[in-house]
Amino acid sequence: MTSTPAPVVDAVRRNNVHVSGNIGGRPIMFAHGFGCSQEMWRFVAPAFAADFKVVLFDHVGAGGSDLAAYDRGKYDSLHGYAEDVIEIIEQLDLWNVVYVGHSVSSMIGVLAANREPARFGALVLVGPSPRYVNRGDYFGGFEQSDIDALLDDLDSNYLGWSSAMAPAIMGNADRPELGEELTSSFCSVDPAIARQFARVTFLSDNRADLRAVTTPTLVLQCTDDIIAPLAVGTYVHDEIPGSSFVLMEATGHIPNLSAPDQVEKQIRAFLA
Amino acid sequence: MTDVVVEPDSFEELYERAPCGYLTMTPDGVILQVNTTFLEWTGFSREQLIGVTFRSLLARGSQLFHETRYMPVLQLQGEVREVALIVIRADGSALSTLVNSVIARNADGTPKLVRTAVFDSTGRQDYERDLLAARRAAEASETRVRILRDAAVAFTAARTEEALAEAMVTSARDAFSASAAAVLLADSSGALVRVAGINPLEGMLAGGPSLLQSAELGERSMLVVRSAGDVDLVLPGLGHSRRAVRVSALSAVPVIDDGARVGALVCFFGRERELDEADLHLHAALASQAAQVLVRIRLQRQLEQLALHDQLTGLANRKLLQERMGEALASSIDGSRSMALVFLDLDGFKAVNDNLGHSAGDAVLVAVSNCLRSVVRGSDMIGRFGGDEFVVICEDADDVAARGIAERIVEAVRELQEGISLAHPVTASIGVALYEASDGRTVTPDDMFTAADGAMYESKAAGKDRVTLVRL
Structure with a gap:
């Protein structure tokens, strides 16, 4: 087998990377979770612009990413996404990166930092879960059937059979279209990709990767988060050696939208 | 109102x-x-x-x-x-x-x-769910049909084992969203060797290939290892290295020809994977489609082999010699290296045939061809040009080397005993055409054969059992 050099990848274009803020400052990279795009950080990222070099990007399949770059094999595990994160960091030549990952991007950050620890200065994991499905003694909060139900909901909402198929099937073209709004500009995601990303997000098991983390890590836990319950956040904290843990007052799974001030405050306190 | x-x-x-x-x-x-x-x-x-x-x-x-x-x-x-x-x-x-x-x-x-x-939206939703389920089932089966159809087209187009293996890798990655796939084929010793794709576990430990060598894969129709924990059970000792190459699950299906395992199609996954019945069927179907094509490719190769070799001695025939001569000349010109064509005609062979019969003559030809194999260099190509004429193409040979090879042949044939009757001794008359690429002049294969043939006749005329060298 002859090996040809890998083609040069333009990760910045592929992942719709936006760099702003203090260009000479320490890089802080925000990674969005499943179901949305870099807009998830709209209320948090600007708060760091004065002193940090702010890096925002979309995972392939989300937002303004290059859908043509979607390779079902590569993105069939979180490793493919972690590879992209590393490629962005290398292309921008970032060092001492503060990586802030929300939800599934927490684990993507863990994988990336474990592969290239020299590039990372801090990990902030917002609502992390290394495994969503319960197994044995491990409590992830969900059963396989819950994940199957989510995939049903995704189909109901994204595939919008009613917009494309129902009028044809039912001869009822005046039916209101379902789901059309969801594919509008906000948090746009490709439905077929969202399906696979949902599987990869909710059916991965990255518990074994937590112990290997050497980057200083902050776990940001919300109150009453059904996606990443307190027990899971505590587990992540216990497994990552030397990690810090903060239980915020913010409720739900997306403090970056519901309580951006708290998120900013905790990140700054951790980095101080 | x-x-x-x-x-x-x-x-x-x-x-x-x-x-x-x-x-x-x-x-x-x-x-x-x-x-x-x-x-x-x-x-x-x-x-x-x-x-x-x-x-x-x-x-x-x-x-x-x-x-x-x-x-x-x-x-x-x-x-x-x-x-x-x-x-x-x-x-x-x-x-x-x-x-x-x-x-x-x-x-x-x-x-x-x-x-x-x-x-x-109960009524509508129930209806939608049914439709969705039907649509998903239809899409899944359509996808399987498409993958098998694409595979059939790609496999059939393959002319070599390597091309077939590449097509298998592409199909498998497409079919199962595998992070990597590899095709292993049995070499002459029966060991499975990677021919295409990527095997992240390759060379990691004996376990990687040996798992796939193991009787397990031969006996079972398929090997599916669904989670990282299971991989560690099946491949004990991998642990850290396995994590480093990010393999959390794998599946392997043997390629079977006539009841024997001749290869394997292996998929690697970066996370736990629950391959269902339909996936496993598809996996097996890809391997069995590939097996049929592999048989055809190997048969074709055998036919080509037969068409280019002399049946009696197994040496290259005139067609193959001419092809190879062209290639050798081209590379000699490109590399400015001299090369030689050694042309050999047996002395006394006609008497063997006339007096002892054709089977005795055949035995002499086989003995001479074995003799040639034992005295030429490993890189030289020996062929039977016709009748009792043999040819050796010697790439990268100057006059000293070429003459040395020719003299060794003359001597070895003279001392031949096996298959030779004392009453009918056999010797070799040899002509050597030496092409010295250094002067930039090009020659054709025909020029070389003609020159070597002429030199051989000079050896005959000068008393046989000797070497004559001409330069081109």
Whole structure:
């Protein structure tokens, strides 16, 4: 087998990377979770612009990413996404990166930092879960059937059979279209990709990767988060050696939208 | 007709009894207000719902969707429409709904409240779910058919084992979203060697290939290792290295020809994978399609081999010699290296044939060909040009080397004993054509054969059993 050099990848274009803020400052990279795009950080990222070099990007399949770059094999595990994160960091030549990952991007950050620890200065994991499905003694909060139900909901909402198929099937073209709004500009995601990303997000098991983390890590836990319950956040904290843990007052799974001030405050306190 | 006086509905009645559920919530989704319709649909009391989050009323799958999609869009866009969510009633039964929400804002633009309308979509939803299930099943089967069809086209187009193996890798990655795939084929010793694709476990330990060598894969129709824990059980000792190459699951199916395992198609996954029956069938179908093509390719190669070799001695025949001569000359010219063509005609062979018969003659030819094999260099190509004429193509040979090879042949043939009758000794007359590329002049294969043949006749004329060298 002859090996040809890998083609040069333009990760910045592929992942719709936006760099702003203090260009000479320490890089802080925000990674969005499943179901949305870099807009998830709209209320948090600007708060760091004065002193940090702010890096925002979309995972392939989300937002303004290059859908043509979607390779079902590569993105069939979180490793493919972690590879992209590393490629962005290398292309921008970032060092001492503060990586802030929300939800599934927490684990993507863990994988990336474990592969290239020299590039990372801090990990902030917002609502992390290394495994969503319960197994044995491990409590992830969900059963396989819950994940199957989510995939049903995704189909109901994204595939919008009613917009494309129902009028044809039912001869009822005046039916209101379902789901059309969801594919509008906000948090746009490709439905077929969202399906696979949902599987990869909710059916991965990255518990074994937590112990290997050497980057200083902050776990940001919300109150009453059904996606990443307190027990899971505590587990992540216990497994990552030397990690810090903060239980915020913010409720739900997306403090970056519901309580951006708290998120900013905790990140700054951790980095101080 | 009498006039009917219609009392206008009170706003309160309209709110409480509207044909949809109304809820008012905090921006975080805590229910502040709920109408009677929603309470009747769900069987909860008002007290039970005030102060709890809307998401806590949802089925688990819908909770996931609510948190990852509904809330982000609502908070970023200020409204969200016709989202399909399943509400769990007080009695535990499911209510399919379509939900609209809008954020009401304070004067300063900060979110104040979320106003939500919930529509019962049970009939429509059941119908949709059935359609979705049917559509998914149809898509899945269509995908399998497409993959098999594409594979059939790609496999059939393959002319070599390597091309077939590449096509198998492409099909397998496509079929199973595998992070990597590899095709291993048995070499002459029966060991499986990677011919195409990537095997992340390769060379990691004896376990990688040996797993695939193992009787396991030969005996079972298929090997499926679904999780990292299972990989560590099947391949003990990999541990850290396995994590380093990010393999959490794998599947392998043997390529069987005539009951024997001649190869394997292996897929590697970066996470736990639950391959279902349909996947396993597809996996096996790809391997069996490939097996048929592999048999055809190998048969063709055998035929080509037969067409280019002399049946009696197994040496290259005239067609192959001429091909190779062209290649050798071209590379000699490119590399400015000299090369030689050694042309050999047996002396005394006609007498053997005439007096002892053709089978004795054949034995002499076989003996001479074995003799040639033992004295030429490893890189030289020996051929039977016809009758009792043999040829050796010597790349990268100057006059000293060429003459040396020719002299060794003359001597070895003279001393031949096996298959030779004392009454009918056999010797070799040799002509050597030496091409010295250094002067930049080019020659054709025909020039070389003609020159070597002429030199051989000079050896005959000068008394046989000797070497004559000419330069071109």
